[in-house]
Amino acid sequence: MVPQIIVVDDDPIILKKTWNTLTDAGFKVVVFKSGKALLEHVKDNLAPDLILMDINMPEMDGFEVINELQKSKAAWKDTPVIFLTADEDEDTETKGLSLGAMDFIRKPFVASVLVLRVKHAVELIGLQRDLESMVDEKTKENELLFLHVVECLADAIDAKDKYTNGHSGRVADYSKEIAARYGYDEKRQEKIFMMGLLHDVGKIGVPDEVINKPGRLTDEEFACIKKHPAIGGKILSNIKEMPELAAGAKWHHERYDGRGYPEGLAGDDIPEEARIIAVADAYDAMASNRSYRGALPQEKVRSEIEKGKGSQFDPKFADIMLGMIDEDKDYRMRDKPMNEPTN
Structure with missing residues (x-):
């Protein structure tokens, strides 16, 4: 299944370059010019594998958008976000990471570096989800085993009477x-x-x-x-x-x-x-x-x-x-x- 990437940036040049670069690399890419447009998209669509988002945008900046995503339905809430930014300020990076951003990519980006960063991010996310699935499966197995032992013990108690x-x-x-x-x-x-x-x-x-x-x-x-x-x-x-x-x-x-x-x-x-x-x-x-x-x-x-x-x-x-x-x-x-x- 082809990974889907959503890109959010108010700069049409950045959007076009990002779309071309990631599409050529084999990703399915959807672009939005604002955070509000992304939040409208959230209402009726499945979550992507990754969101690349600018921080400094009019109406809603990237920090406000990620806050709203945290309040949305589960799949979107858990979607990893990488911020695109030209700002190298340490406080900006600290704030983004504290809000749950996965990473930062500096603008202007080098096309080959962007592709590698996105590929590594998607692979890491896939591994995390596989591991979570394995843990969930093992936890359910253990819970069923525990329940079976409890049921047997309950039967033994009832057998006394x-x-x-x-x-x-x-x-x-x-x-x-x-x-x-x-x-x-x-x-x-x-x-x-x-x-x-x-x-x-x-x-x-x-x-x-x-x-x-x-x-x-x-x-x-x-x-x-x-x-x-x-x-x-x-x-x-x-x-x-x-x-x-x-x-x-x-x-x-x-x-x-x-x-x-x-x-x-x-x-x-x-x-x-x-x-x-x-x-x-x-x-x-x-x-x-x-x-x-x-x-x-x-x-x-x-x-x-x-x-x-x-x-x-x-x-x-x-x-x-x-x-x-x-x-x-x-x-x-x-x-x-x-x-x-x-x-």
């Missing part, structure tokens, strides 16, 4: 959906999904006979169950690459009114993701079969979440869950991943 198969995955789904509706970007949604998968990891430290007891727990047994958030927080705090994982495990049983455990945090002192997971966890606990009771009717689940607004739950996240329940006319959300239709 024969009544709650799939609980961690459902809580992760509901948490991600609440976060999406609240406005989290995709990256934060993926993080809270993993936090949801691992929110009960501390149950590894709770005896199976306590988790699966069909009747009412004794005070001692309940005290044992209440240890799982702190245990989970401690386990996950060892994952230094994603410290927020520990927050979901440690604080998903805190209450908005401060009467939860393990630390009795209240309101905004509870990490936001943990407040989201708390609502998702409570919904699934009520909507699923448990060792001590069957799944509750949907209207009862809704009533309990409504009643818990401002006391057990952060009201804004409870309201989002209530909206999800109201959309789920046939009470099927508990049986399907969130990306599948519920009716």
